[in-house]
Amino acid sequence: MSEDKRFREETVKLEHTKTSIREQIAGIGPRYTGNDYTEQTLDAIRQERKLRLTTSEKEPYFGRLDFREEGKSEPLPLYIGKSGVGEENGHRLLVVDWRAPVSSLFYAFSGGNPEVAYDSPEGAVSGTVHLKRNLLVREGELQRVVDSYAEGGEQGGSAGDEFLLHKLGESKDNKLRDIVSTIQQEQDAIIRTEKNKAVFIQGVAGSGKTTVALHRLAYLLYRYQDRVRADRMMILAPSQMFLNYISGVLPELGVGDIGQQTFEDWALEQIGEDLRLRDPAEELARWFEGDASAGSRADAPAKRKGSLAFLAEIDEAIEELARTMVPEEPFTPDDRRMLTAEQVRAWFAEENPLDPIMKKRERVLNRIKRWMEIELGKAKWSDAEVRKKANARWKAYAGKLPLHTASSFYKAGGWHTDDGRGEARGAKQAGAASKAKSKGKAAAVFAREDLAALVHIHLKLLGPAAPAYDHIVIDEAQDYSPAQLQVLRQHQRITSMTVLGDLQQGIHDYAGITDWEELRRLFPGEETSYYELDRSYRSTLEIIEFANRILKGMGGGVKPARPVFRSGQPVEVERTAQAPDTAAIAAIVEGWRQEPELQSIAVLGRTAAACARIYSELTARGIRSSLLEAKHQNYEGGITVAPVYLSKGLEFDAVLIPDADAADYKPEDAKLLYVGCTRALHRLKLLYAHSPTPLIAQPDPESEEAAR
Numbered sequence: 001m002s003e004d005k006r007f008r009e010e011t012v013k014l015e016h017t018k019t020s021i022r023e024q025i026a027g028i029g030p031r032y033t034g035n036d037y038t039e040q041t042l043d044a045i046r047q048e049r050k051l052r053l054t055t056s057e058k059e060p061y062f063g064r065l066d067f068r069e070e071g072k073s074e075p076l077p078l079y080i081g082k083s084g085v086g087e088e089n090g091h092r093l094l095v096v097d098w099r100a101p102v103s104s105l106f107y108a109f110s111g112g113n114p115e116v117a118y119d120s121p122e123g124a125v126s127g128t129v130h131l132k133r134n135l136l137v138r139e140g141e142l143q144r145v146v147d148s149y150a151e152g153g154e155q156g157g158s159a160g161d162e163f164l165l166h167k168l169g170e171s172k173d174n175k176l177r178d179i180v181s182t183i184q185q186e187q188d189a190i191i192r193t194e195k196n197k198a199v200f201i202q203g204v205a206g207s208g209k210t211t212v213a214l215h216r217l218a219y220l221l222y223r224y225q226d227r228v229r230a231d232r233m234m235i236l237a238p239s240q241m242f243l244n245y246i247s248g249v250l251p252e253l254g255v256g257d258i259g260q261q262t263f264e265d266w267a268l269e270q271i272g273e274d275l276r277l278r279d280p281a282e283e284l285a286r287w288f289e290g291d292a293s294a295g296s297r298a299d300a301p302a303k304r305k306g307s308l309a310f311l312a313e314i315d316e317a318i319e320e321l322a323r324t325m326v327p328e329e330p331f332t333p334d335d336r337r338m339l340t341a342e343q344v345r346a347w348f349a350e351e352n353p354l355d356p357i358m359k360k361r362e363r364v365l366n367r368i369k370r371w372m373e374i375e376l377g378k379a380k381w382s383d384a385e386v387r388k389k390a391n392a393r394w395k396a397y398a399g400k401l402p403l404h405t406a407s408s409f410y411k412a413g414g415w416h417t418d419d420g421r422g423e424a425r426g427a428k429q430a431g432a433a434s435k436a437k438s439k440g441k442a443a444a445v446f447a448r449e450d451l452a453a454l455v456h457i458h459l460k461l462l463g464p465a466a467p468a469y470d471h472i473v474i475d476e477a478q479d480y481s482p483a484q485l486q487v488l489r490q491h492q493r494i495t496s497m498t499v500l501g502d503l504q505q506g507i508h509d510y511a512g513i514t515d516w517e518e519l520r521r522l523f524p525g526e527e528t529s530y531y532e533l534d535r536s537y538r539s540t541l542e543i544i545e546f547a548n549r550i551l552k553g554m555g556g557g558v559k560p561a562r563p564v565f566r567s568g569q570p571v572e573v574e575r576t577a578q579a580p581d582t583a584a585i586a587a588i589v590e591g592w593r594q595e596p597e598l599q600s601i602a603v604l605g606r607t608a609a610a611c612a613r614i615y616s617e618l619t620a621r622g623i624r625s626s627l628l629e630a631k632h633q634n635y636e637g638g639i640t641v642a643p644v645y646l647s648k649g650l651e652f653d654a655v656l657i658p659d660a661d662a663a664d665y666k667p668e669d670a671k672l673l674y675v676g677c678t679r680a681l682h683r684l685k686l687l688y689a690h691s692p693t694p695l696i697a698q699p700d701p702e703s704e705e706a707a708r
């Protein structure tokens, strides 16, 4: 079929679909404004449907698959979109939801043998693919029609790539986008992995890990509607800024209400105390701007406090607390009555051993009080004096049973090391901190590495602060410790997690892992799946090859990224007069700003101080930019100046590394430079003043060939 004919055919189909959608919207009728609760609920459902249909009308679908199910005579054209749309009062689907079982064929089939099968809840369904077509519809207008497979046509699979390349070539603003129309086979397999597992994803920079994890949430909500709830899912990401950056994807997929937090905020919420945390900026400066050696990183306190051995040490202390909770001496409300220590101990033991210890303590004390009241009643003690005395004795006895919060227990255990530097977190904490200060007593300051243990203690002493999670996504998981993952696990009844990261970007190695086994061994074998993504979709071929060369400097089993064949301009490395040469930087940024396809530009400096200098030079020259700092909540797009270590997870059309000198990037900084370079989609440039970092050695044609 000629291209024109295909386009006409699809234009007719699109008009038909839009008309049907419009009729359905019109049929929904006016809003209900009365007081009847049932009617109000029905109205809300109708409005939700209207919203979905209105969104669908603009872009009803992005793909078509003609599939003949075994036993049927004709293939059925299936139009695949972000959400399913039925025919008004009909039994047929106008649009099939991308998450439906049959849609997996659209993603999994990439030419070759057209005899295929997919898994449905009723079992495997086999059949034949006759056509796979990509369609680009924007604002209700058909813009592109590309067949990646047509029965009897020329095969080669390149047409599908063409559609993907078109998508990848687009410029980016300040938000991550959904990829439903171009999900790749290896990504789809991860998205559709069954629910009750910990799915580990090791993926090179730009392989779509974050994006895939978010699509997986949308899939789980669709596939397990009766078993998972959005408000019982949680996404953990490294910073508020990153969360803000990814916040658009789920609403684009029609999913809302999923909690998104940093581990720190989540942990503080669980602990529920007025704790102060060390200033993140100071902590980052310590590891990235000072001269922390490899030795000090490997030996950092976070390593010990993030280990399971540390949690085991705490568990021992908690057991000891439970064992010694009941005082040796008996309880004597008056001089004639006595409750022996053995009796109280027996009552304490009768409580469920899995119950939080402080709850058991409270229950035992209440039981003692009840006993005391009965005894008082028996003796018909009417004497108020005697009663008062008995109550005072009960109080004194209660005081002998240790009462702890997570932080007091942690401090009592001698695990807390307070260096006095800290910032109050949240309004509540800030209030408490200033109150404490005015009383001449500053609230204790904790480090991030204390949080996992504190949550663990809180759980054992006081129980969970939130209902169990149905699913947890952990992004940048290479920066997590086994203890962090363990406490998250304790907040699920059934393991269901997506844990993603890249060891090659593990710049926080002073706190995180060096091998996925460290985390995987927390789960018995059958509960985990492990996937590797080695294809990078973000950057051009030239940028990926350049970044792969930096990886080589890391040594030890690194895996180069495989580029999608999207060629762009060569990576430039240029010498400047000084480091950083703010005038040269401003000139480059100014030049890039004139190119309409470069919407987001980043200057990624080695230190916060260098970035501040660059930022003021840009401002002085009238170039509007934003300077990213550790405490920032938002990434605004446009021109950004940021320390390279804060750029993790983000992406920009063009990236300038202004200080790629040997003095700034030593061989042990390979991961940091790799992170910086892999943020670029289309353009990458590095400047140096004296001698370039050895990490950007000359190309090695052999390894380049192997990576392709």
Ligand SMILES: Nc1ncnc2c1ncn2[C@@H]1O[C@H](COP(=O)(O)OP(=O)(O)OP(=O)(O)O)[C@@H](O)[C@H]1O
Pocket: 164, 167, 168, 177, 178, 179, 182, 183, 184, 187, 203, 204, 205, 206, 207, 208, 209, 210, 211, 212, 502, 505, 537, 538, 648, 649, 650, 651, 678
């Ligand atoms: N199948 C795909 N189709 C189109 N774009 C894709 C696809 N997969 C990934 N991308 C794009 O590649 C870029 C990188 O994706 P994402 O940020 O999810 O990767 P990542 O593996 O989490 O990266 P990093 O580890 O570097 O932060 C995004 O712009 C995303 O939209």
